[in-house]
Amino acid sequence: MAGLTLAKLASVLFDESRWRILGELAKGEALPVQELVRRTRRTRNSVQKNMAILKDAKLVVQAYGHLYRLAPEFAVTDAGTRLDLGFCVLCLDRLQLGH
Numbered sequence: 224m225a226g227l228t229l230a231k232l233a234s235v236l237f238d239e240s241r242w243r244i245l246g247e248l249a250k251g252e253a254l255p256v257q258e259l260v261r262r263t264r265r266t267r268n269s270v271q272k273n274m275a276i277l278k279d280a281k282l283v284v285q286a287y288g289h290l291y292r293l294a295p296e297f298a299v300t301d302a303g304t305r306l307d308l309g310f311c312v313l314c315l316d317r318l319q320l321g322h
Contacts, residue, residue: 227280232280232308232310232311235277238276240265240269240270241273242313242315243262243263244273244274244277245282246315248291248293249293249299249304253291253292254291255289274291282297
């Protein structure tokens, strides 16, 4: 995770929309923006903005065909419920996100 400090990671993860996006991508599928819009119940503009932030932080990568997935260096465990980011492990199954 060259270039990603704990402070940068914390600022990136501060937003609930980005938690939702990471939670969907942790399930293992590469997804287009429109599917992330549907699954996260966010606007297209919001998802695109947050994807740019996640890509800049190198947490997600854009795959062939405008599909997004988690960067391969981040391990997903326990059927997509845990995401090891190096500095911390996100327990995605314990999130209490508002709708």
